[in-house]
Amino acid sequence: MIPTSLRELLDETTGQREVEWAGRRIWLIKEAWGELAVSLQGAQVLHYQPGSRHETPSPSDSSPSAQDGWLWVTPTPQSLPGTIRGGIPLCWPWFADERTADETPDHSGPMHGLARQAQWRLEASDDHEEGRELHLSPVERLHTQLTPRAVIQANAQRLHVELITEHTGETPVRMSGALHSYLAVSNTFESRIEGLAGARYLDKHQDFSEFIQQGELGIRDALDRIYESNRDVILEDSQRRLRIAKQGSDSTVIWHPGESQLRDVPAEASRHFLCVESACTRLDPVWLVPGAQHLLGTTLTEA
């Protein structure tokens, strides 16, 4: 589900073009296989919709429909240099406040790292498996030893995002990170995740105490959990069943603020997303040695 102003820009797009939206440069694609929108702030996918839209939702109806895409974006994003809440923010080279690869003297780097605020450049947009493959790199160096790049593939069947980190320095670095996907749902508190039953998790709301997931996970309230799992999960709600697969990640983060008001999200809009994140966290940090690389990936398909 994307804001109406972004929807209008997509509706006016044929093929590919760069536009300005919410003060950011956005790469829009509308082709026979579907639609994609990527913000060059953060190399952040904001929208993916396979196939063509069949109908325009009525403006009076604020609930998302299957035609609104698989990702959710707040209708009231922060202005720059803030970040856009929604889509798939890249959290790099640390997750949340772990700051393992933070090079500031007092470890005061931003929550979720440096990548999502930074400006990225589109290096290539190629035909790929009857869809598109985009390659992006940060405009400025973000870390003295680590270099990230993003690869985004989209076609009529799937959206795939890779965050690749190369170690170009001389001493090992401990990093973490996440593909912080905001997935669109018709009602967060009626949605359900399959695939985590029996998994160990840390509950951030209970001082990272450890628990085992009993049965499948129904979302009923706020939650902030790191599951130790590398399995696919399925997000089910009344509009679709989405399979979320991942690569290079042994942590699955499930997050929603519940009824707490986020300052950049109107109350009604916050009932339409759930974050399911392919991550490397305190449970599975990545020790990168000189010359090595790590790939963190997520793949969304219809289940």
Ligand SMILES: O=P(O)(O)OC[C@H]1O[C@@H](O)[C@H](O)[C@@H](O)[C@@H]1O
């Ligand atoms: O508001 P932010 O910085 O995007 O973070 C949102 C949430 O992101 C999740 O990944 C974290 O587990 C939460 O603790 C955090 O609150």
